[in-house]
Amino acid sequence: MRAIDHHAWTNRWRDRHPAEKLSPAFVLLLLTLLLPPLTTGPLVLLLTLLATVRGAGIPVRAFGSVMAVPAAFLLAGAPFLAVSVSFADGLDLSLSPEGGRLALETTVRALAAVSCLAFLSLTTPLADWTPLLRRMGAPASVVELILLMYRLIFVFAERALTGQRAQAARLGYARFDRSLYSTGLLAGNLFQRALDRARRLDIGLAARGYTGELRVLTPERPLSWLRLATAMLLVGLIGLMGGLLARAWP
């Protein structure tokens, strides 16, 4: 999570208008879901990979590690899609060609869809998301909650890390039973701190005129129509190729 966050804040495309990244990614996601996956999926994967690595300058490994977890789940689930179960005469498990194709299609489609989101989360920091969400009509309180959670996650991750180090320094994790005990203590401590922190943040915000709405400036990012059009054209091309290739090899 820290790695994603780090890349989102430091990549080459960070200062681009979020719409330049969001709209192509969203359309690409739609195409992935609608068009035949076996041809479109690999093309989408390739495009998001190139955009992330070549375009935004994010290391391939980072892209890979974001994809790794969902990929592992998908691969673990695929065999169950390939196998069909029938209870007609007793229990009958069979591997049909249709089942195999279904498993392959679903996995490729899901992977391609995840790659669109990986691209977005690696290239767009949260500060760009929240104004966009607000403009798209998300309720202010939900957006504020996202903002606060995002900020506090790091404060508490930091606390948890130093707390754990301090416990380890006193051998709190030397034995299994002590590890459980230490983890419990740490969790309890973090809950307390969370409440305390909330109370003090309330004071801090009130000092700055907080009256129930967390309004902040939207980052000024010039929208480049040229870049947006180029990206959309590329996305359209991928869709066209995916569709045509599927027709050629049904």
Next chain:
Amino acid sequence: MTAPLLAVHGLEYRYPGGVVALRDLHLQVQKGRKLAILGANGSGKTTLLLHLNGTFRPTVGEIRLDGQPANYDRRSLIHWRRRVGLVLQEPDDQLFAATVEQDVSFGPLNLGLSEAETRERVSEALEALRIAPLAQRATHTLSFGQKKRAAIAGILAMRPEVLVLDEPTAGLDFHGVTHLLGVLRQLHEAGATLVFSTHDVELAYSWADEVAVFHEGTVRVQGEATAVLGDRELLQKARLCPPLLLEVAQALGLDAGALPRSREALLALLRERVG
């Protein structure tokens, strides 16, 4: 004499549960002055500062703004906090937004300023704290000193008349302290009134015009820095030790009018004497 900008009269504060935190406390903040609230750790300084912007309400006694008793309704509090900016000791208690620029923009937007005006205030505040290059950085990637400056910028962007800082130098290294004091000096020269709490007698001596000695939940005495900090007996009662600068100057037999207020001044004096 005109009424002090901010005055505390006979303040008593009890925590919910009945523990008395502050009692019979009097304090005056005069316009354009630098006031240090000096006291040992845990003596209740923070609780006092939280009264100065209306966060806590006195159990007994009152706070006066320009001689008028303060009100605690919503509208008055907004007006109050626009004039008196409070910077908490722990910057993480104050920073909430994803980037420095967004965080600093929070106060001005709450004041109802337009976006253009807010941008102007934000860049001005970042400039004043010399953190303009950090504007687009994520808040959670800042160092402690940078967070502290961002927190102060967030208050500064509201252009308060009085800047109240809780232990502003706590946790900062030498460079951080020097930098911060430089910024505060500029703000003061630009007309801001400063109030800060500290347990550091040297800081109070070299920095403040006035010192209020705080002990056991009340202000024992408030007066000119040199006079108050020269009172060894009083300081000892408050579990504080007189500043070294002052002690050396007294040992040299300097008269009250010619006391050095910085180490440079003291060193120059010593060289003069020796050479």
